[in-house]
Amino acid sequence: MENYRAIFFVLSSLVCFVGKQASAAQHAVGGSQGWDESTDFSSWASAQKFKVGDQLVFKYSSGLHSVVELGSESAYKSCDLGSSLDSMSTGNDVVKLGKPGTRFFACGTAGHCGHGMKVKITVDSGSAASTPASPSTSSSSSSSSSSSSDAVQSVVGSMALLAGVLSLSLLMPQLV
Numbered sequence: 572m573e574n575y576r577a578i579f580f581v582l583s584s585l586v587c588f589v590g591k592q593a594s595a596a597q598h599a600v601g602g603s604q605g606w607d608e609s610t611d612f613s614s615w616a617s618a619q620k621f622k623v624g625d626q627l628v629f630k631y632s633s634g635l636h637s638v639v640e641l642g643s644e645s646a647y648k649s650c651d652l653g654s655s656l657d658s659m660s661t662g663n664d665v666v667k668l669g670k671p672g673t674r675f676f677a678c679g680t681a682g683h684c685g686h687g688m689k690v691k692i693t694v695d696s697g698s699a700a701s702t703p704a705s706p707s708t709s710s711s712s713s714s715s716s717s718s719s720s721d722a723v724q725s726v727v728g729s730m731a732l733l734a735g736v737l738s739l740s741l742l743m744p745q746l747v
């Protein structure tokens with residue numbers, strides 16, 4: 572009879588764990604191919620959903636490539652690495668997507684960006700509605716709705732926990 576108690580405890584904590592995991596994803600840039608010249612980053616990025624709180628991980632051989640964050644779409648298009656916001660070169664670089672908007676990354680190795688080693692990441696506010704791609708560069712979108720999906724996740728998590736506790740207490744009379 573002790574088994575039931577253990578099973579319900581494991582089940583309810585598992586659901587909470589899964590709920591927490593789903594709220595922030597980690598995206599390995601380029602998928603299994605990683606941050607490499609041969610990877611098709613535009614098709615990789617279009618298949619992904621980037622939310623506030625998610626992380627990007629750039630995986631590559633340190634020394635061969637690097638990661639440079641660019642400040643504008645025009646710098647991204649022309650591979651102008653001179654106006655970079657940030658640069659990383661460990662080979663396992665983690666970038667946190669802290670707010671909605673578009674971010675631009677390119678490889679800092681000479682010639683690589685021109686060969687397509689660059690990626691544009693559009694971070695969504697976290698709500699279900701898709702944000703229309705606006706040509707203006709001004710970031711006027713508010714971050715007020717950024718925590719809505721996290722809130723839903725925690726509600727789902729606590730409801731699952733409640734269900735677990737409830738079924739546990741229902742079983743209690745038989746157990747003791």
Ligand SMILES: [Cu+2]
Pocket residue numbers: 608635636637678679680683688
């Ligand atoms: Cu490179």
